[in-house]
Amino acid sequence: MSLFNQISSLLGGEKINQYKTVLEWVGSQGGIEGLVKQFDTAGLSELIQSWISTNANLPISAKQIVAVFSxxxxxxxxxxxxxxxxxxxxxxxxxLPKLIDKVTPDGVVPKDLDLVSAGMDILKAKIFGG
Incomplete structure:
Protein backbone atom coordinates (compact mmCIF):
# COMPACT_ATOMS: atom_id res chain seq x y z
CA MET A 1 0.00 0.00 0.00
CA SER A 2 1.42 3.39 -0.99
CA LEU A 3 1.98 6.20 1.50
CA PHE A 4 -0.87 8.11 -0.12
CA ASN A 5 -3.25 5.18 0.33
CA GLN A 6 -2.16 4.68 3.95
CA ILE A 7 -2.69 8.31 4.87
CA SER A 8 -5.91 8.48 2.89
CA SER A 9 -7.37 5.49 4.72
CA LEU A 10 -6.42 7.00 8.09
CA LEU A 11 -7.89 10.44 7.49
CA GLY A 12 -10.73 9.90 5.10
CA GLY A 13 -10.17 10.05 1.41
CA GLU A 14 -11.82 13.27 0.21
CA LYS A 15 -9.54 15.85 1.87
CA ILE A 16 -6.43 13.82 1.11
CA ASN A 17 -7.52 13.42 -2.50
CA GLN A 18 -8.00 17.19 -2.70
CA TYR A 19 -4.52 17.74 -1.27
CA LYS A 20 -2.95 15.32 -3.73
CA THR A 21 -4.88 16.88 -6.61
CA VAL A 22 -3.62 20.34 -5.64
CA LEU A 23 -0.05 19.02 -5.57
CA GLU A 24 -0.52 17.49 -9.01
CA TRP A 25 -2.09 20.76 -10.22
CA VAL A 26 0.94 22.74 -9.04
CA GLY A 27 3.11 20.24 -10.90
CA SER A 28 1.01 20.73 -14.03
CA GLN A 29 1.70 24.47 -13.82
CA GLY A 30 5.38 23.74 -14.36
CA GLY A 31 6.25 22.98 -10.75
CA ILE A 32 7.75 25.68 -8.60
CA GLU A 33 9.86 27.02 -11.47
CA GLY A 34 6.71 27.43 -13.56
CA LEU A 35 4.96 29.15 -10.68
CA VAL A 36 7.84 31.59 -10.32
CA LYS A 37 7.43 32.55 -13.99
CA GLN A 38 3.67 32.95 -13.62
CA PHE A 39 4.04 35.13 -10.53
CA ASP A 40 6.68 37.22 -12.35
CA THR A 41 4.31 37.70 -15.29
CA ALA A 42 1.53 38.80 -12.91
CA GLY A 43 3.87 41.28 -11.20
CA LEU A 44 3.74 39.34 -7.93
CA SER A 45 7.24 37.86 -7.84
CA GLU A 46 7.90 39.30 -4.37
CA LEU A 47 5.20 37.00 -2.97
CA ILE A 48 6.53 33.70 -4.28
CA GLN A 49 10.12 34.74 -3.59
CA SER A 50 9.16 35.29 0.06
CA TRP A 51 7.81 31.73 0.23
CA ILE A 52 10.98 30.29 -1.30
CA SER A 53 13.30 32.37 0.87
CA THR A 54 14.04 31.71 4.52
CA ASN A 55 12.29 34.99 5.45
CA ALA A 56 8.67 35.39 6.54
CA ASN A 57 6.02 34.42 3.99
CA LEU A 58 4.04 37.28 2.52
CA PRO A 59 0.29 36.58 2.29
CA ILE A 60 -1.60 36.22 -0.97
CA SER A 61 -5.30 36.83 -1.54
CA ALA A 62 -7.70 34.66 -3.50
CA LYS A 63 -8.04 37.54 -5.97
CA GLN A 64 -4.26 37.54 -6.52
CA ILE A 65 -4.35 33.76 -7.06
CA VAL A 66 -6.86 34.30 -9.88
CA ALA A 67 -4.65 37.07 -11.30
CA VAL A 68 -1.66 34.71 -11.39
CA PHE A 69 -3.40 31.63 -12.79
CA SER A 70 -6.48 33.01 -14.64
CA LEU A 96 0.31 27.49 -1.60
CA PRO A 97 2.63 29.72 0.49
CA LYS A 98 2.96 27.00 3.14
CA LEU A 99 3.61 24.26 0.60
CA ILE A 100 6.28 26.21 -1.28
CA ASP A 101 7.89 27.29 1.99
CA LYS A 102 8.07 23.69 3.22
CA VAL A 103 9.58 22.25 0.04
CA THR A 104 12.22 25.01 -0.13
CA PRO A 105 13.55 25.03 3.46
CA ASP A 106 16.99 26.30 2.49
CA GLY A 107 15.69 29.13 0.33
CA VAL A 108 16.31 27.36 -2.98
CA VAL A 109 14.16 25.18 -5.21
CA PRO A 110 15.59 21.64 -5.11
CA LYS A 111 16.57 20.17 -8.47
CA ASP A 112 14.29 17.38 -9.71
CA LEU A 113 11.73 18.06 -6.99
CA ASP A 114 8.89 15.52 -6.97
CA LEU A 115 6.23 17.84 -5.62
CA VAL A 116 3.61 15.17 -4.94
CA SER A 117 6.04 13.03 -2.94
CA ALA A 118 7.42 16.05 -1.09
CA GLY A 119 3.91 17.26 -0.29
CA MET A 120 2.83 13.86 0.95
CA ASP A 121 5.97 13.68 3.12
CA ILE A 122 5.01 17.05 4.62
CA LEU A 123 1.52 15.75 5.36
CA LYS A 124 2.91 12.54 6.85
CA ALA A 125 5.23 14.53 9.13
CA LYS A 126 2.36 16.75 10.21
CA ILE A 127 0.17 13.76 11.03
CA PHE A 128 2.74 11.48 12.59
CA GLY A 129 5.19 14.06 13.88
CA GLY A 130 8.02 12.64 11.77
Missing amino acids: SPVINDLASKINLSATEASEMAAQY
Missing part, protein backbone atom coordinates in the same frame (compact mmCIF):
# COMPACT_ATOMS: atom_id res chain seq x y z
CA SER A 71 -10.09 32.07 -14.10
CA PRO A 72 -10.08 29.08 -16.50
CA VAL A 73 -7.14 27.49 -14.67
CA ILE A 74 -8.79 28.04 -11.28
CA ASN A 75 -12.08 26.67 -12.63
CA ASP A 76 -10.21 23.56 -13.79
CA LEU A 77 -8.69 23.09 -10.34
CA ALA A 78 -12.07 23.68 -8.69
CA SER A 79 -13.74 21.02 -10.80
CA LYS A 80 -11.01 18.51 -9.95
CA ILE A 81 -11.41 19.02 -6.19
CA ASN A 82 -15.19 19.50 -6.14
CA LEU A 83 -15.13 23.07 -4.88
CA SER A 84 -16.36 26.34 -6.30
CA ALA A 85 -13.81 28.53 -8.06
CA THR A 86 -13.96 30.94 -5.11
CA GLU A 87 -13.29 28.14 -2.63
CA ALA A 88 -10.46 26.76 -4.77
CA SER A 89 -8.74 30.14 -5.05
CA GLU A 90 -9.15 30.70 -1.29
CA MET A 91 -7.69 27.27 -0.59
CA ALA A 92 -4.77 27.94 -2.94
CA ALA A 93 -4.15 31.29 -1.24
CA GLN A 94 -4.07 29.59 2.14
CA TYR A 95 -1.94 26.56 1.32
Whole structure:
Protein backbone atom coordinates (compact mmCIF):
# COMPACT_ATOMS: atom_id res chain seq x y z
CA MET A 1 0.00 0.00 0.00
CA SER A 2 1.42 3.39 -0.99
CA LEU A 3 1.98 6.20 1.50
CA PHE A 4 -0.87 8.11 -0.12
CA ASN A 5 -3.25 5.18 0.33
CA GLN A 6 -2.16 4.68 3.95
CA ILE A 7 -2.69 8.31 4.87
CA SER A 8 -5.91 8.48 2.89
CA SER A 9 -7.37 5.49 4.72
CA LEU A 10 -6.42 7.00 8.09
CA LEU A 11 -7.89 10.44 7.49
CA GLY A 12 -10.73 9.90 5.10
CA GLY A 13 -10.17 10.05 1.41
CA GLU A 14 -11.82 13.27 0.21
CA LYS A 15 -9.54 15.85 1.87
CA ILE A 16 -6.43 13.82 1.11
CA ASN A 17 -7.52 13.42 -2.50
CA GLN A 18 -8.00 17.19 -2.70
CA TYR A 19 -4.52 17.74 -1.27
CA LYS A 20 -2.95 15.32 -3.73
CA THR A 21 -4.88 16.88 -6.61
CA VAL A 22 -3.62 20.34 -5.64
CA LEU A 23 -0.05 19.02 -5.57
CA GLU A 24 -0.52 17.49 -9.01
CA TRP A 25 -2.09 20.76 -10.22
CA VAL A 26 0.94 22.74 -9.04
CA GLY A 27 3.11 20.24 -10.90
CA SER A 28 1.01 20.73 -14.03
CA GLN A 29 1.70 24.47 -13.82
CA GLY A 30 5.38 23.74 -14.36
CA GLY A 31 6.25 22.98 -10.75
CA ILE A 32 7.75 25.68 -8.60
CA GLU A 33 9.86 27.02 -11.47
CA GLY A 34 6.71 27.43 -13.56
CA LEU A 35 4.96 29.15 -10.68
CA VAL A 36 7.84 31.59 -10.32
CA LYS A 37 7.43 32.55 -13.99
CA GLN A 38 3.67 32.95 -13.62
CA PHE A 39 4.04 35.13 -10.53
CA ASP A 40 6.68 37.22 -12.35
CA THR A 41 4.31 37.70 -15.29
CA ALA A 42 1.53 38.80 -12.91
CA GLY A 43 3.87 41.28 -11.20
CA LEU A 44 3.74 39.34 -7.93
CA SER A 45 7.24 37.86 -7.84
CA GLU A 46 7.90 39.30 -4.37
CA LEU A 47 5.20 37.00 -2.97
CA ILE A 48 6.53 33.70 -4.28
CA GLN A 49 10.12 34.74 -3.59
CA SER A 50 9.16 35.29 0.06
CA TRP A 51 7.81 31.73 0.23
CA ILE A 52 10.98 30.29 -1.30
CA SER A 53 13.30 32.37 0.87
CA THR A 54 14.04 31.71 4.52
CA ASN A 55 12.29 34.99 5.45
CA ALA A 56 8.67 35.39 6.54
CA ASN A 57 6.02 34.42 3.99
CA LEU A 58 4.04 37.28 2.52
CA PRO A 59 0.29 36.58 2.29
CA ILE A 60 -1.60 36.22 -0.97
CA SER A 61 -5.30 36.83 -1.54
CA ALA A 62 -7.70 34.66 -3.50
CA LYS A 63 -8.04 37.54 -5.97
CA GLN A 64 -4.26 37.54 -6.52
CA ILE A 65 -4.35 33.76 -7.06
CA VAL A 66 -6.86 34.30 -9.88
CA ALA A 67 -4.65 37.07 -11.30
CA VAL A 68 -1.66 34.71 -11.39
CA PHE A 69 -3.40 31.63 -12.79
CA SER A 70 -6.48 33.01 -14.64
CA SER A 71 -10.09 32.07 -14.10
CA PRO A 72 -10.08 29.08 -16.50
CA VAL A 73 -7.14 27.49 -14.67
CA ILE A 74 -8.79 28.04 -11.28
CA ASN A 75 -12.08 26.67 -12.63
CA ASP A 76 -10.21 23.56 -13.79
CA LEU A 77 -8.69 23.09 -10.34
CA ALA A 78 -12.07 23.68 -8.69
CA SER A 79 -13.74 21.02 -10.80
CA LYS A 80 -11.01 18.51 -9.95
CA ILE A 81 -11.41 19.02 -6.19
CA ASN A 82 -15.19 19.50 -6.14
CA LEU A 83 -15.13 23.07 -4.88
CA SER A 84 -16.36 26.34 -6.30
CA ALA A 85 -13.81 28.53 -8.06
CA THR A 86 -13.96 30.94 -5.11
CA GLU A 87 -13.29 28.14 -2.63
CA ALA A 88 -10.46 26.76 -4.77
CA SER A 89 -8.74 30.14 -5.05
CA GLU A 90 -9.15 30.70 -1.29
CA MET A 91 -7.69 27.27 -0.59
CA ALA A 92 -4.77 27.94 -2.94
CA ALA A 93 -4.15 31.29 -1.24
CA GLN A 94 -4.07 29.59 2.14
CA TYR A 95 -1.94 26.56 1.32
CA LEU A 96 0.31 27.49 -1.60
CA PRO A 97 2.63 29.72 0.49
CA LYS A 98 2.96 27.00 3.14
CA LEU A 99 3.61 24.26 0.60
CA ILE A 100 6.28 26.21 -1.28
CA ASP A 101 7.89 27.29 1.99
CA LYS A 102 8.07 23.69 3.22
CA VAL A 103 9.58 22.25 0.04
CA THR A 104 12.22 25.01 -0.13
CA PRO A 105 13.55 25.03 3.46
CA ASP A 106 16.99 26.30 2.49
CA GLY A 107 15.69 29.13 0.33
CA VAL A 108 16.31 27.36 -2.98
CA VAL A 109 14.16 25.18 -5.21
CA PRO A 110 15.59 21.64 -5.11
CA LYS A 111 16.57 20.17 -8.47
CA ASP A 112 14.29 17.38 -9.71
CA LEU A 113 11.73 18.06 -6.99
CA ASP A 114 8.89 15.52 -6.97
CA LEU A 115 6.23 17.84 -5.62
CA VAL A 116 3.61 15.17 -4.94
CA SER A 117 6.04 13.03 -2.94
CA ALA A 118 7.42 16.05 -1.09
CA GLY A 119 3.91 17.26 -0.29
CA MET A 120 2.83 13.86 0.95
CA ASP A 121 5.97 13.68 3.12
CA ILE A 122 5.01 17.05 4.62
CA LEU A 123 1.52 15.75 5.36
CA LYS A 124 2.91 12.54 6.85
CA ALA A 125 5.23 14.53 9.13
CA LYS A 126 2.36 16.75 10.21
CA ILE A 127 0.17 13.76 11.03
CA PHE A 128 2.74 11.48 12.59
CA GLY A 129 5.19 14.06 13.88
CA GLY A 130 8.02 12.64 11.77
